[in-house]
Amino acid sequence: xxxxxxxxxxxxxxxxxxxxxxLSDFTVTYPFMEENIEFEIDDVLTGEEAxxxxxxxxxxxxxxxxxxxxxxxxxxxxxxxKEHINVLVIMITSHASIDIAVKATANGAFDFVPKPFxxxxxKSSVENIAKHIYLKRMTKKMKVEGKQIRFxxxxxLSHELKAPINAIEGYLKIIKGKQVGDNIDSYIPMIDRSLAxxxxxxxxxxxxxxxxxxxxxxxxxxxxPVNITKTAQIAIDTIEPxxxxxxxxxxxxxxxxxxxxxxxxxxxxxxxxxxxxAVKYNKKGGTVDCLITEENNSIKISVSDTGIGMAQExxxxxxxxxxxxxxxxxxxxxxxxxxxxxxxxxxxxYNGNIEVKSKINQGSTxxxxxxx
Amino acid sequence: xxxxxKKTILIADDDYDYLFQMKMKIEGxxxxxxxADSQKEAENIIKTLKPDLxxxxxxxxNDDSGFILCYRIKKLYxxxxxxxxxxxxxxxxxxxxxxxxKNKRWIKADLYLDKGIREDQIHKEITRLLGxxxxxx
Numbered sequence: 001x002x003x004x005x006x007x008x009x010x011x012x013x014x015x016x017x018x019x020x021x022x023l024s025d026f027t028v029t030y031p032f033m034e035e036n037i038e039f040e041i042d043d044v045l046t047g048e049e050a051x052x053x054x055x056x057x058x059x060x061x062x063x064x065x066x067x068x069x070x071x072x073x074x075x076x077x078x079x080x081x082k083e084h085i086n087v088l089v090i091m092i093t094s095h096a097s098i099d100i101a102v103k104a105t106a107n108g109a110f111d112f113v114p115k116p117f118x119x120x121x122x123k124s125s126v127e128n129i130a131k132h133i134y135l136k137r138m139t140k141k142m143k144v145e146g147k148q149i150r151f152x153x154x155x156x157l158s159h160e161l162k163a164p165i166n167a168i169e170g171y172l173k174i175i176k177g178k179q180v181g182d183n184i185d186s187y188i189p190m191i192d193r194s195l196a197x198x199x200x201x202x203x204x205x206x207x208x209x210x211x212x213x214x215x216x217x218x219x220x221x222x223x224x225p226v227n228i229t230k231t232a233q234i235a236i237d238t239i240e241p242x243x244x245x246x247x248x249x250x251x252x253x254x255x256x257x258x259x260x261x262x263x264x265x266x267x268x269x270x271x272x273x274x275x276x277x278a279v280k281y282n283k284k285g286g287t288v289d290c291l292i293t294e295e296n297n298s299i300k301i302s303v304s305d306t307g308i309g310m311a312q313e314x315x316x317x318x319x320x321x322x323x324x325x326x327x328x329x330x331x332x333x334x335x336x337x338x339x340x341x342x343x344x345x346x347x348x349x350y351n352g353n354i355e356v357k358s359k360i361n362q363g364s365t366x367x368x369x370x371x372x
Numbered sequence: 373x374x375x376x377x378k379k380t381i382l383i384a385d386d387d388y389d390y391l392f393q394m395k396m397k398i399e400g401x402x403x404x405x406x407x408a409d410s411q412k413e414a415e416n417i418i419k420t421l422k423p424d425l426x427x428x429x430x431x432x433x434n435d436d437s438g439f440i441l442c443y444r445i446k447k448l449y450x451x452x453x454x455x456x457x458x459x460x461x462x463x464x465x466x467x468x469x470x471x472x473x474k475n476k477r478w479i480k481a482d483l484y485l486d487k488g489i490r491e492d493q494i495h496k497e498i499t500r501l502l503g504x505x506x507x508x509x
Contacts, residue, residue, distance in 0.1 A: 159431065326410060
Protein backbone atom coordinates (compact mmCIF):
# COMPACT_ATOMS: atom_id res chain seq x y z
CA UNK A 1 0.00 0.00 0.00
CA UNK A 2 3.03 2.25 -0.31
CA UNK A 3 4.34 4.64 2.29
CA UNK A 4 2.47 6.21 5.15
CA UNK A 5 3.49 9.75 5.94
CA UNK A 6 4.30 10.56 9.55
CA UNK A 7 4.76 14.10 10.77
CA UNK A 8 6.62 14.49 14.06
CA UNK A 9 5.84 17.67 15.99
CA UNK A 10 8.19 18.32 18.88
CA UNK A 11 10.10 21.41 19.97
CA UNK A 12 13.09 19.34 21.05
CA UNK A 13 15.23 18.62 17.95
CA UNK A 14 16.76 15.65 19.79
CA UNK A 15 13.38 13.93 20.12
CA UNK A 16 12.60 14.55 16.42
CA UNK A 17 15.84 13.05 15.22
CA UNK A 18 15.54 10.21 17.72
CA UNK A 19 12.07 9.27 16.42
CA UNK A 20 13.32 9.52 12.85
CA UNK A 21 16.14 7.16 13.65
CA UNK A 22 13.88 4.64 15.38
CA LEU A 23 11.35 4.59 12.54
CA SER A 24 13.71 4.96 9.58
CA ASP A 25 13.98 1.23 8.79
CA PHE A 26 10.76 0.24 10.50
CA THR A 27 8.15 -1.61 8.44
CA VAL A 28 4.83 -3.18 9.34
CA THR A 29 3.43 -6.27 7.74
CA TYR A 30 0.65 -8.83 7.91
CA PRO A 31 1.39 -12.43 6.91
CA PHE A 32 -1.11 -12.14 4.03
CA MET A 33 0.14 -8.82 2.74
CA GLU A 34 2.12 -8.69 -0.45
CA GLU A 35 4.05 -5.59 0.44
CA ASN A 36 5.13 -4.02 3.68
CA ILE A 37 3.86 -0.77 5.02
CA GLU A 38 6.74 1.68 5.06
CA PHE A 39 6.98 5.13 6.53
CA GLU A 40 8.09 8.50 5.33
CA ILE A 41 8.97 10.75 8.24
CA ASP A 42 9.03 14.50 8.41
CA ASP A 43 9.36 16.79 11.40
CA VAL A 44 8.58 20.34 12.53
CA LEU A 45 9.43 22.12 15.75
CA THR A 46 6.29 24.22 16.29
CA GLY A 47 2.55 23.76 16.39
CA GLU A 48 2.05 26.59 13.90
CA GLU A 49 4.13 24.81 11.25
CA ALA A 50 2.26 21.61 11.99
CA UNK A 51 -1.14 23.32 11.45
CA UNK A 52 0.09 24.64 8.10
CA UNK A 53 1.03 21.18 6.90
CA UNK A 54 -2.09 19.47 8.29
CA UNK A 55 -4.43 21.90 6.59
CA UNK A 56 -2.68 21.83 3.21
CA UNK A 57 -1.21 18.36 2.81
CA UNK A 58 -2.07 16.19 5.80
CA UNK A 59 0.07 13.15 6.59
CA UNK A 60 -1.60 9.88 7.60
CA UNK A 61 -0.13 9.95 11.10
CA UNK A 62 0.77 12.77 13.43
CA UNK A 63 3.20 12.17 16.31
CA UNK A 64 2.29 15.15 18.43
CA UNK A 65 4.05 16.45 21.49
CA UNK A 66 1.65 18.19 23.80
CA UNK A 67 3.98 20.78 25.26
CA UNK A 68 4.89 23.14 22.45
CA UNK A 69 5.97 26.79 22.65
CA UNK A 70 2.96 28.28 20.75
CA UNK A 71 -0.21 26.36 19.96
CA UNK A 72 -0.33 23.31 22.22
CA UNK A 73 -0.76 19.73 21.07
CA UNK A 74 -4.22 19.46 22.60
CA UNK A 75 -5.32 22.57 20.68
CA UNK A 76 -4.10 21.05 17.42
CA UNK A 77 -5.95 17.86 18.26
CA UNK A 78 -9.16 19.83 18.87
CA UNK A 79 -8.77 21.53 15.52
CA UNK A 80 -8.28 18.17 13.76
CA UNK A 81 -11.39 16.72 15.39
CA LYS A 82 -13.52 19.80 14.80
CA GLU A 83 -12.56 20.19 11.15
CA HIS A 84 -12.66 16.43 10.45
CA ILE A 85 -9.12 16.45 9.10
CA ASN A 86 -8.14 12.98 7.99
CA VAL A 87 -5.12 12.32 10.16
CA LEU A 88 -4.59 9.95 13.07
CA VAL A 89 -2.80 11.30 16.11
CA ILE A 90 -0.41 9.70 18.57
CA MET A 91 0.10 12.11 21.48
CA ILE A 92 3.51 12.27 23.04
CA THR A 93 2.68 13.26 26.57
CA SER A 94 5.54 14.88 28.37
CA HIS A 95 5.72 14.72 32.15
CA ALA A 96 4.01 11.36 32.02
CA SER A 97 0.72 13.04 32.70
CA ILE A 98 -2.16 10.60 32.65
CA ASP A 99 -4.63 13.52 32.74
CA ILE A 100 -3.45 14.86 29.41
CA ALA A 101 -3.38 11.39 27.92
CA VAL A 102 -6.97 10.79 28.93
CA LYS A 103 -8.05 14.20 27.69
CA ALA A 104 -6.23 13.58 24.41
CA THR A 105 -7.86 10.23 23.73
CA ALA A 106 -11.22 11.72 24.64
CA ASN A 107 -10.51 14.41 22.09
CA GLY A 108 -9.88 11.88 19.38
CA ALA A 109 -6.21 10.90 19.67
CA PHE A 110 -5.70 7.33 18.49
CA ASP A 111 -3.02 6.51 21.05
CA PHE A 112 -0.52 8.09 23.37
CA VAL A 113 3.13 7.46 24.15
CA PRO A 114 4.44 8.75 27.46
CA LYS A 115 7.84 10.41 27.56
CA PRO A 116 10.42 9.02 28.03
CA PHE A 117 9.57 6.13 25.74
CA UNK A 118 11.57 3.14 24.52
CA UNK A 119 11.98 2.52 20.77
CA UNK A 120 9.79 -0.54 21.20
CA UNK A 121 6.93 1.46 22.75
CA UNK A 122 7.01 3.90 19.88
CA LYS A 123 7.18 1.15 17.29
CA SER A 124 4.25 -0.80 18.71
CA SER A 125 2.10 2.31 18.80
CA VAL A 126 2.97 3.12 15.17
CA GLU A 127 2.34 -0.49 14.19
CA ASN A 128 -1.17 -0.40 15.67
CA ILE A 129 -2.05 2.77 13.88
CA ALA A 130 -0.61 1.55 10.56
CA LYS A 131 -2.64 -1.66 10.71
CA HIS A 132 -5.73 0.33 11.58
CA ILE A 133 -5.23 2.51 8.48
CA TYR A 134 -4.55 -0.53 6.32
CA LEU A 135 -7.69 -2.37 7.39
CA LYS A 136 -9.82 0.73 7.00
CA ARG A 137 -8.55 1.21 3.45
CA MET A 138 -9.08 -2.43 2.55
CA THR A 139 -12.65 -2.40 3.85
CA LYS A 140 -13.40 0.74 1.91
CA LYS A 141 -11.85 -0.69 -1.24
CA MET A 142 -13.84 -3.91 -0.95
CA LYS A 143 -17.07 -2.02 -0.41
CA VAL A 144 -16.46 0.08 -3.51
CA GLU A 145 -15.51 -2.94 -5.64
CA GLY A 146 -18.53 -4.91 -4.46
CA LYS A 147 -20.83 -2.07 -5.36
CA GLN A 148 -19.23 -1.70 -8.77
CA ILE A 149 -19.64 -5.37 -9.63
CA ARG A 150 -23.27 -5.31 -8.57
CA PHE A 151 -23.93 -2.12 -10.48
CA UNK A 152 -22.35 -3.50 -13.63
CA UNK A 153 -24.32 -6.71 -13.37
CA UNK A 154 -27.60 -4.85 -12.94
CA UNK A 155 -26.98 -2.46 -15.78
CA UNK A 156 -26.03 -5.25 -18.17
CA LEU A 157 -29.05 -7.23 -17.01
CA SER A 158 -31.42 -4.35 -17.61
CA HIS A 159 -29.89 -3.96 -21.07
CA GLU A 160 -30.47 -7.64 -21.81
CA LEU A 161 -34.06 -7.44 -20.64
CA LYS A 162 -34.90 -4.19 -22.38
CA ALA A 163 -33.49 -5.14 -25.77
CA PRO A 164 -36.15 -7.82 -26.48
CA ILE A 165 -38.94 -5.60 -25.13
CA ASN A 166 -37.87 -2.82 -27.48
CA ALA A 167 -37.69 -5.26 -30.38
CA ILE A 168 -41.14 -6.72 -29.73
CA GLU A 169 -42.66 -3.29 -29.14
CA GLY A 170 -41.15 -2.11 -32.41
CA TYR A 171 -42.69 -4.98 -34.35
CA LEU A 172 -46.08 -4.48 -32.70
CA LYS A 173 -46.05 -0.81 -33.68
CA ILE A 174 -45.20 -1.70 -37.28
CA ILE A 175 -48.06 -4.23 -37.32
CA LYS A 176 -50.48 -1.83 -35.67
CA GLY A 177 -49.64 0.88 -38.21
CA LYS A 178 -49.92 -1.67 -41.05
CA GLN A 179 -46.65 -0.26 -42.25
CA VAL A 180 -45.94 -2.94 -44.83
CA GLY A 181 -49.39 -3.16 -46.36
CA ASP A 182 -52.60 -5.08 -45.85
CA ASN A 183 -51.31 -8.55 -46.60
CA ILE A 184 -51.10 -10.36 -43.28
CA ASP A 185 -48.37 -12.69 -44.58
CA SER A 186 -45.95 -9.75 -44.75
CA TYR A 187 -46.11 -9.56 -40.97
CA ILE A 188 -45.44 -13.24 -40.25
CA PRO A 189 -41.61 -12.84 -40.10
CA MET A 190 -42.07 -10.02 -37.58
CA ILE A 191 -44.39 -12.13 -35.45
CA ASP A 192 -41.88 -15.00 -35.61
CA ARG A 193 -39.07 -12.69 -34.54
CA SER A 194 -41.20 -11.40 -31.66
CA LEU A 195 -41.93 -14.94 -30.51
CA ALA A 196 -38.23 -15.79 -30.72
CA UNK A 197 -37.35 -12.78 -28.60
CA UNK A 198 -39.99 -13.70 -26.02
CA UNK A 199 -38.53 -17.18 -25.87
CA UNK A 200 -35.05 -15.74 -25.40
CA UNK A 201 -36.30 -13.62 -22.54
CA UNK A 202 -37.92 -16.60 -20.86
CA UNK A 203 -34.63 -18.52 -21.09
CA UNK A 204 -32.77 -15.55 -19.69
CA UNK A 205 -35.07 -15.42 -16.68
CA UNK A 206 -34.65 -19.17 -16.07
CA UNK A 207 -30.86 -18.94 -16.31
CA UNK A 208 -30.86 -15.92 -14.10
CA UNK A 209 -32.73 -17.81 -11.42
CA UNK A 210 -30.22 -20.67 -11.64
CA UNK A 211 -27.34 -18.25 -11.39
CA UNK A 212 -28.65 -16.27 -8.44
CA UNK A 213 -29.54 -19.46 -6.58
CA UNK A 214 -26.07 -20.86 -7.04
CA UNK A 215 -24.28 -17.61 -6.24
CA UNK A 216 -26.34 -16.73 -3.23
CA UNK A 217 -25.84 -20.30 -2.02
CA UNK A 218 -29.48 -20.33 -0.97
CA UNK A 219 -30.61 -23.11 -3.19
CA UNK A 220 -30.84 -26.18 -1.04
CA UNK A 221 -28.20 -28.50 -2.37
CA UNK A 222 -29.09 -32.14 -2.21
CA UNK A 223 -25.92 -34.16 -2.22
CA UNK A 224 -26.28 -37.81 -3.08
CA PRO A 225 -24.60 -40.38 -5.33
CA VAL A 226 -25.15 -39.33 -8.91
CA ASN A 227 -24.54 -41.53 -11.92
CA ILE A 228 -22.67 -39.15 -14.21
CA THR A 229 -22.89 -41.46 -17.22
CA LYS A 230 -26.66 -41.77 -16.92
CA THR A 231 -27.09 -38.02 -16.41
CA ALA A 232 -25.07 -37.43 -19.58
CA GLN A 233 -27.25 -39.87 -21.51
CA ILE A 234 -30.45 -38.17 -20.34
CA ALA A 235 -29.07 -34.76 -21.37
CA ILE A 236 -28.14 -36.19 -24.77
CA ASP A 237 -31.67 -37.57 -25.21
CA THR A 238 -33.08 -34.13 -24.37
CA ILE A 239 -30.93 -32.33 -26.91
CA GLU A 240 -31.36 -35.03 -29.58
CA PRO A 241 -34.32 -33.42 -31.41
CA UNK A 242 -32.33 -30.24 -32.00
CA UNK A 243 -29.30 -32.28 -33.05
CA UNK A 244 -31.36 -34.25 -35.57
CA UNK A 245 -32.65 -31.00 -37.09
CA UNK A 246 -29.07 -29.95 -37.69
CA UNK A 247 -27.94 -33.43 -38.75
CA UNK A 248 -25.51 -33.65 -35.85
CA UNK A 249 -24.42 -36.89 -34.25
CA UNK A 250 -23.78 -36.99 -30.50
CA UNK A 251 -21.46 -39.72 -29.16
CA UNK A 252 -21.11 -40.63 -25.52
CA UNK A 253 -17.83 -42.27 -24.59
CA UNK A 254 -17.91 -43.57 -21.02
CA UNK A 255 -16.72 -47.10 -20.29
CA UNK A 256 -18.33 -47.22 -16.89
CA UNK A 257 -21.11 -45.87 -14.72
CA UNK A 258 -19.19 -43.12 -12.98
CA UNK A 259 -20.60 -42.14 -9.62
CA UNK A 260 -19.98 -38.92 -7.73
CA UNK A 261 -21.57 -37.40 -4.66
CA UNK A 262 -23.26 -34.35 -6.04
CA UNK A 263 -26.45 -32.38 -6.45
CA UNK A 264 -28.14 -34.11 -9.42
CA UNK A 265 -29.64 -30.87 -10.70
CA UNK A 266 -26.23 -29.20 -10.86
CA UNK A 267 -24.79 -32.07 -12.90
CA UNK A 268 -27.78 -31.84 -15.25
CA UNK A 269 -27.23 -28.12 -15.72
CA UNK A 270 -23.58 -28.75 -16.65
CA UNK A 271 -24.43 -31.34 -19.32
CA UNK A 272 -27.41 -29.41 -20.66
CA UNK A 273 -25.34 -26.28 -21.13
CA UNK A 274 -22.24 -27.86 -22.61
CA UNK A 275 -24.14 -30.21 -24.92
CA UNK A 276 -26.58 -27.60 -26.16
CA UNK A 277 -23.68 -25.23 -26.88
CA ALA A 278 -21.86 -28.00 -28.73
CA VAL A 279 -24.94 -28.53 -30.91
CA LYS A 280 -25.92 -24.86 -31.35
CA TYR A 281 -22.43 -23.74 -32.33
CA ASN A 282 -21.84 -26.76 -34.57
CA LYS A 283 -22.11 -27.08 -38.33
CA LYS A 284 -24.66 -29.08 -40.28
CA GLY A 285 -23.54 -32.71 -40.37
CA GLY A 286 -21.09 -32.23 -37.50
CA THR A 287 -20.47 -34.35 -34.43
CA VAL A 288 -20.38 -33.86 -30.69
CA ASP A 289 -18.20 -36.12 -28.53
CA CYS A 290 -18.85 -36.39 -24.84
CA LEU A 291 -16.07 -38.18 -23.01
CA ILE A 292 -16.23 -39.11 -19.32
CA THR A 293 -13.23 -40.55 -17.48
CA GLU A 294 -12.09 -40.98 -13.91
CA GLU A 295 -8.72 -39.82 -12.70
CA ASN A 296 -7.48 -40.20 -9.13
CA ASN A 297 -10.26 -38.73 -7.12
CA SER A 298 -11.98 -36.73 -9.79
CA ILE A 299 -14.30 -37.13 -12.73
CA LYS A 300 -13.22 -35.58 -15.99
CA ILE A 301 -15.84 -34.55 -18.51
CA SER A 302 -15.04 -33.21 -21.92
CA VAL A 303 -17.41 -32.11 -24.64
CA SER A 304 -15.97 -31.53 -28.11
CA ASP A 305 -17.69 -30.25 -31.20
CA THR A 306 -16.79 -29.84 -34.84
CA GLY A 307 -18.37 -26.41 -35.01
CA ILE A 308 -17.50 -22.81 -35.74
CA GLY A 309 -14.91 -22.46 -32.94
CA MET A 310 -13.68 -19.14 -31.69
CA ALA A 311 -10.65 -16.88 -31.58
CA GLN A 312 -8.14 -17.33 -28.76
CA GLU A 313 -8.83 -13.82 -27.50
CA UNK A 314 -12.50 -14.63 -26.96
CA UNK A 315 -11.87 -17.65 -24.74
CA UNK A 316 -11.19 -15.74 -21.50
CA UNK A 317 -14.40 -13.73 -21.97
CA UNK A 318 -16.60 -16.81 -22.35
CA UNK A 319 -17.34 -17.24 -18.67
CA UNK A 320 -18.24 -13.61 -18.11
CA UNK A 321 -21.90 -13.08 -17.41
CA UNK A 322 -23.89 -12.09 -20.49
CA UNK A 323 -20.90 -12.48 -22.79
CA UNK A 324 -21.94 -13.85 -26.14
CA UNK A 325 -19.78 -14.45 -29.11
CA UNK A 326 -21.01 -12.04 -31.74
CA UNK A 327 -20.13 -12.55 -35.37
CA UNK A 328 -21.59 -13.52 -38.71
CA UNK A 329 -21.87 -17.15 -37.76
CA UNK A 330 -23.46 -16.69 -34.36
CA UNK A 331 -26.04 -14.15 -35.45
CA UNK A 332 -28.92 -16.58 -35.69
CA UNK A 333 -27.96 -18.60 -32.61
CA UNK A 334 -29.99 -17.76 -29.56
CA UNK A 335 -28.66 -17.77 -26.03
CA UNK A 336 -28.66 -15.83 -22.82
CA UNK A 337 -24.94 -15.40 -22.26
CA UNK A 338 -25.34 -16.94 -18.81
CA UNK A 339 -24.96 -20.68 -19.45
CA UNK A 340 -21.19 -20.87 -19.14
CA UNK A 341 -21.02 -18.59 -16.11
CA UNK A 342 -23.48 -20.94 -14.43
CA UNK A 343 -21.36 -23.96 -15.40
CA UNK A 344 -18.25 -22.24 -14.06
CA UNK A 345 -19.98 -21.48 -10.76
CA UNK A 346 -21.11 -25.10 -10.39
CA UNK A 347 -17.67 -26.49 -11.21
CA UNK A 348 -16.25 -24.28 -8.47
CA UNK A 349 -18.64 -25.86 -5.98
CA TYR A 350 -16.83 -29.16 -6.68
CA ASN A 351 -13.38 -27.56 -6.39
CA GLY A 352 -12.91 -28.36 -10.02
CA ASN A 353 -11.76 -26.38 -12.97
CA ILE A 354 -12.86 -25.84 -16.53
CA GLU A 355 -10.82 -25.11 -19.60
CA VAL A 356 -11.48 -24.46 -23.25
CA LYS A 357 -9.56 -25.25 -26.38
CA SER A 358 -10.82 -23.93 -29.66
CA LYS A 359 -9.89 -23.41 -33.27
CA ILE A 360 -11.86 -21.21 -35.60
CA ASN A 361 -13.88 -23.30 -38.05
CA GLN A 362 -12.70 -26.57 -36.53
CA GLY A 363 -14.47 -26.69 -33.21
CA SER A 364 -14.15 -26.32 -29.48
CA THR A 365 -13.50 -28.63 -26.55
CA UNK A 366 -14.72 -27.85 -23.04
CA UNK A 367 -12.98 -29.97 -20.40
CA UNK A 368 -13.84 -29.89 -16.75
CA UNK A 369 -13.04 -31.81 -13.61
CA UNK A 370 -15.29 -32.43 -10.65
CA UNK A 371 -13.65 -33.57 -7.44
CA UNK A 372 -15.27 -36.39 -5.59
CA UNK B 373 -34.92 5.99 -59.42
CA UNK B 374 -33.03 6.68 -56.25
CA UNK B 375 -32.49 10.28 -55.40
CA UNK B 376 -28.73 10.88 -55.48
CA UNK B 377 -29.16 13.76 -53.08
CA LYS B 378 -30.48 11.42 -50.41
CA LYS B 379 -28.41 11.63 -47.28
CA THR B 380 -26.81 8.42 -46.06
CA ILE B 381 -27.13 7.27 -42.50
CA LEU B 382 -24.94 4.51 -41.08
CA ILE B 383 -26.49 2.40 -38.34
CA ALA B 384 -24.44 -0.06 -36.32
CA ASP B 385 -26.17 -2.38 -33.90
CA ASP B 386 -25.75 -6.04 -33.05
CA ASP B 387 -29.45 -6.54 -32.33
CA TYR B 388 -30.88 -7.86 -35.59
CA ASP B 389 -34.41 -6.72 -34.81
CA TYR B 390 -33.42 -3.25 -33.72
CA LEU B 391 -31.35 -2.84 -36.88
CA PHE B 392 -34.20 -4.02 -39.08
CA GLN B 393 -36.70 -1.68 -37.44
CA MET B 394 -34.38 1.34 -37.44
CA LYS B 395 -33.60 0.79 -41.11
CA MET B 396 -37.29 0.69 -41.88
CA LYS B 397 -38.03 3.82 -39.86
CA ILE B 398 -35.17 5.87 -41.19
CA GLU B 399 -35.74 4.83 -44.78
CA GLY B 400 -39.29 5.96 -44.11
CA UNK B 401 -37.94 9.42 -43.25
CA UNK B 402 -36.41 9.52 -46.72
CA UNK B 403 -32.78 8.67 -46.06
CA UNK B 404 -30.54 6.01 -47.49
CA UNK B 405 -29.52 3.56 -44.78
CA UNK B 406 -26.37 1.47 -44.52
CA UNK B 407 -26.38 -1.18 -41.79
CA ALA B 408 -23.59 -2.83 -39.84
CA ASP B 409 -24.29 -5.55 -37.32
CA SER B 410 -21.00 -5.27 -35.48
CA GLN B 411 -18.32 -2.79 -34.56
CA LYS B 412 -15.99 -4.58 -36.94
CA GLU B 413 -18.35 -4.32 -39.87
CA ALA B 414 -18.92 -0.62 -39.19
CA GLU B 415 -15.18 -0.05 -39.06
CA ASN B 416 -14.87 -1.66 -42.49
CA ILE B 417 -17.71 0.36 -43.95
CA ILE B 418 -16.35 3.73 -42.88
CA LYS B 419 -13.07 3.01 -44.63
CA THR B 420 -14.80 3.54 -47.95
CA LEU B 421 -17.99 5.37 -47.08
CA LYS B 422 -18.50 8.72 -45.46
CA PRO B 423 -22.04 8.77 -44.08
CA ASP B 424 -23.87 12.02 -43.45
CA LEU B 425 -24.76 10.83 -39.97
CA UNK B 426 -24.11 7.73 -37.89
CA UNK B 427 -26.12 5.99 -35.19
CA UNK B 428 -24.14 3.56 -33.04
CA UNK B 429 -25.20 1.11 -30.40
CA UNK B 430 -22.97 1.39 -27.36
CA UNK B 431 -22.42 -2.26 -26.47
CA UNK B 432 -21.56 -4.61 -29.30
CA UNK B 433 -18.49 -6.88 -29.32
CA ASN B 434 -17.04 -4.60 -26.67
CA ASP B 435 -18.79 -2.80 -23.85
CA ASP B 436 -17.70 0.46 -25.39
CA SER B 437 -17.95 -0.36 -29.10
CA GLY B 438 -20.00 2.80 -29.66
CA PHE B 439 -17.24 4.95 -28.23
CA ILE B 440 -14.57 3.20 -30.26
CA LEU B 441 -16.57 3.78 -33.43
CA CYS B 442 -17.17 7.37 -32.40
CA TYR B 443 -13.44 7.89 -32.06
CA ARG B 444 -12.65 6.17 -35.38
CA ILE B 445 -15.22 8.07 -37.39
CA LYS B 446 -14.45 11.47 -35.86
CA LYS B 447 -10.81 10.91 -36.76
CA LEU B 448 -11.66 10.19 -40.39
CA TYR B 449 -14.56 12.61 -40.78
CA UNK B 450 -14.69 15.16 -37.95
CA UNK B 451 -17.88 16.75 -39.28
CA UNK B 452 -20.09 13.66 -39.26
CA UNK B 453 -22.63 13.91 -36.43
CA UNK B 454 -22.96 10.83 -34.25
CA UNK B 455 -25.80 9.55 -32.17
CA UNK B 456 -25.09 6.91 -29.55
CA UNK B 457 -28.18 4.83 -28.95
CA UNK B 458 -28.18 2.87 -25.78
CA UNK B 459 -30.58 0.49 -24.15
CA UNK B 460 -29.65 1.53 -20.66
CA UNK B 461 -29.29 5.13 -19.81
CA UNK B 462 -31.35 7.26 -17.55
CA UNK B 463 -32.47 4.74 -14.98
CA UNK B 464 -29.23 2.88 -14.43
CA UNK B 465 -26.76 5.55 -15.39
CA UNK B 466 -24.72 4.89 -18.47
CA UNK B 467 -23.84 1.26 -18.50
CA UNK B 468 -20.29 1.52 -19.78
CA UNK B 469 -17.81 0.29 -17.26
CA UNK B 470 -16.28 2.88 -14.97
CA UNK B 471 -12.97 2.15 -16.54
CA UNK B 472 -14.07 2.99 -20.03
CA UNK B 473 -15.98 6.01 -18.79
CA LYS B 474 -12.79 7.42 -17.38
CA ASN B 475 -10.80 6.67 -20.48
CA LYS B 476 -13.31 7.76 -23.03
CA ARG B 477 -14.96 10.72 -21.42
CA TRP B 478 -13.20 13.01 -23.86
CA ILE B 479 -14.82 11.34 -26.84
CA LYS B 480 -17.92 13.29 -27.57
CA ALA B 481 -20.85 11.89 -29.39
CA ASP B 482 -23.19 14.59 -30.56
CA LEU B 483 -26.17 12.99 -28.90
CA TYR B 484 -27.08 10.13 -26.61
CA LEU B 485 -30.46 8.56 -27.18
CA ASP B 486 -32.38 5.95 -25.30
CA LYS B 487 -33.37 3.09 -27.56
CA GLY B 488 -36.98 3.32 -26.42
CA ILE B 489 -37.29 6.79 -27.97
CA ARG B 490 -40.33 7.63 -30.10
CA GLU B 491 -40.09 7.62 -33.87
CA ASP B 492 -40.91 11.31 -34.33
CA GLN B 493 -38.25 12.24 -31.78
CA ILE B 494 -35.56 10.35 -33.69
CA HIS B 495 -36.70 12.04 -36.86
CA LYS B 496 -36.47 15.45 -35.22
CA GLU B 497 -33.00 14.79 -33.82
CA ILE B 498 -31.67 13.50 -37.14
CA THR B 499 -33.03 16.52 -38.99
CA ARG B 500 -31.57 18.83 -36.36
CA LEU B 501 -28.09 17.24 -36.45
CA LEU B 502 -28.01 17.17 -40.26
CA GLY B 503 -29.15 20.82 -40.32
CA UNK B 504 -26.45 21.88 -37.90
CA UNK B 505 -23.89 20.20 -40.05
CA UNK B 506 -25.13 22.01 -43.17
CA UNK B 507 -24.96 25.43 -41.54
CA UNK B 508 -21.42 24.71 -40.39
CA UNK B 509 -20.25 23.98 -43.88
